[in-house]
Amino acid sequence: MLALRLARGSHPLVLLRRLFVAAASAGTGFLLLSALGHAAGHPTAAGDSLARLLWCAAPLAATTQLAVSVARTDPAARLQRGMTAAGLGPLRLTLLAAASTALSCVLGVLLSLLVFLRLRGDLGGPAVVDSDPDLLGAGHPLPLPGALMLLAAVPLAAAAATALSLRPRTEPGYRDAEPHSITAPTGLPWGVALTAAGLAVEAYTSPVTDAHGGVLPLPGRLIGSAPGVLAGWALAALGLVLAGPGLVYLSGQLLCAGRPGAQRLLSGRVLQEESHRLGRPLGVLCAVASGAYAAVTVYGNAPSRSVGPLTAIGTSVIFACVTASALAAALESRSARARTTAALRRLGAPASVLQRATALRAVALTLVLGPLTWTVAEMATLPLVH
Structure with missing residues (x-):
């Protein structure tokens, strides 16, 4: 009640x-x-x-x-x-x-x-x-x-x-169930290894395309899927999820590289501190985007296969959920930095500086996660279209 x-x-x-x-x-x-x-x-x-x-x-x-x-x-x-x-x-x-x-x-x-x-x-x-x-x-x-x-x-x-x-949580250093430190996440090597293993499994077990372009059926047309291909995709997606916090931390390090100004330093430190909070949802979003790109590419070469209504429902649910989860994580990160933002405003930092810092973080994440997602999608697609 x-x-x-x-x-x-x-x-x-x-x-x-x-x-x-x-x-x-x-x-x-x-x-x-x-x-x-x-x-x-x-x-x-x-x-x-x-x-x-x-x-x-x-x-x-x-x-x-x-x-x-x-x-x-x-x-x-x-x-x-x-x-x-x-x-x-x-x-x-x-x-x-x-x-x-x-x-x-x-x-x-x-x-x-x-x-x-x-x-x-x-x-x-x-x-x-x-x-x-x-x-x-x-x-x-x-x-x-x-x-x-x-x-x-x-x-x-x-x-x-x-x-x-x-x-x-009873461990020291925890606030709102998240660690607030700038320690580097440890999942990046494991994520890279799992992604590479998943792509290798998929390449080894992918079926040869038949004369009608029959490849990896999806829900609604899902019978006959190769278990090795599904396992490879799952491993690659899990690798991206595990590597997410490390990739966000790496984006912050790139912003702080060299001799950064106050704006770059602020943006990079925020990404490093929030990598534990933002990394997993962004990793899931990258995994889903990679799988969607691969599926569109594969089925674009197989016009004889239609996408059923259940596929459309499932895809819509997944895309909407992972996108909303990433936005919710960004909102949670913003709420966690509310005191820091208020302190900067009291010190005289204009609102435009904070807005440019937000835009700089978004650009850094796009430059790091975008090419990686596209590369994984292309490598996952190659065994299925050739």
């Missing part, structure tokens, strides 16, 4: 972010229900239904990441003055944030269940997708307990990840 009351009394922008989490949960829930509908309509094709279900892991992970990012920027999840005396310590605030995240996700998955049942015609009236019965399994009974169990995975995963991310 407390989580519901806090949600009702939140700022409109906070409510908008929670509604975005609910919308992402609805899209992921619809994909999970589509996999269940295919299994209900094709009881003998268990392998195909399992493959459809496994493809839902990417939207589920993206939705979970977005839910965690939104929870971290929620003012209600921060320990304020007087909360401990009222019985809301760090542990209870963490549980409250997890409950609020679960509530938003439950609203989304229930909406997806209603839409799914309406499209199948289970709520009365004609089925909307009767022209394509394989899409949602229309005309076949849907096991409601199984549907509810599948849908429960979304709020449970989001709530568990939120609780893990916002858990109370």
